[in-house]
Amino acid sequence: MFNGFYARLRQQAGDDWQHYVNHAFVRQLASGxxxxxxxxxxxxQDYLFLIHFARAYALLVSKFQTLPEMRAATSSLNAIVNELPLHIRYCAEWGLTERQLADEAEAPETLNYTRYVLDIGHSGDTLDLLTALMPCVAGYAEIGIGLLKDPHTRLSGNPYAPWIENYGDPVYLSGVEASLTLFEKLALTRGGESRFAELAEIFTTATRLEAAFWQMGLNAAATPS
Known part of the structure; x- marks a missing residue:
């Protein structure tokens, strides 16, 4: 799944990528x-993030000019919109109501990440925007698959097992595969090779913002309520 132009960007991100997918937040999810x-x-914050993520995919749809590409991006947009009610129900299991989610202010980390992606989308083309989206789309799949294959991951009695299993689920992974296929096509047709340095900078910046999102969660546990 993780090959081609995407794999090169991932490799270029180097330590930033490893810090993201192996963050202490992720390791503590695995151990429970x-x-x-x-x-x-x-x-x-992920609920608030998903709203802006949907906006980014809506922007992506509007920037495409061919029907197959529009359909591919619309499929991802619909998946995010349909995920929001599921996210709300999952949050309810953790004592969080939909009103609480909607009334919460966006954290600086959420603002930084989502507005960066949207800014890239408004100022660049479809390849720029999808490059900014891929660390989240494909990164979560890599984390999910990795945790499920890791013998040190505890699923039995782990309150975070449903989260882990969700991002390694075949349905989720098929959506990621479709996004990667679209991304690889864009890299070939929109001059990805000649733009590698600038695209790598976008990809790595989004990767750093993903890691900061994890850290935001850990910081909440260290801050007195």
Whole structure:
């Protein structure tokens, strides 16, 4: 799954990528030791993040000019919009109501990340925008697959097992595969090779913002309520 132009960008991100996919937040999810306040903070902000993520995909649809590309991007947009009610139900299991989610202010990390992606989308082309989106789309799949294959991941009795299993689920992974296929096509047709340095900078910046999002959750557990 993780090959081609995407794999080169991932490799170029180097230590920033490893810091993202192996962040302490992720490792504590795997072991079941993540403090509940850290996960609740993440869930709330992830809900707000998903709204802007949907906006970014709506922007992507509007920037395409061929129907097959529009359909591919619309499929991803619909997946995110349909995920929001599921996210709300999952949050309810953690004592978070939809009103709480909607009333929460966006954290600086959420603002930084989502507005960066949207700015890239408005100022660049479809390849720029999808490059900014891929660390989240494909990164979560890599994390999900990696945790499920890791013998040190504890699923039995782990309150975070449903989260882990969701991002390694075949349905989710098929959506990621479709996004990667679209991305690889764009890299070939929109001069990706000649733009590698600038695209790598976008990809790595989004990767750093992903890691900061994890850290935001951990910081919530260390801050007195």
């Amino acid at each position: 030791t993540l403090p509940a306040p850290a996960f609740r903070r993440y869930l709330i």
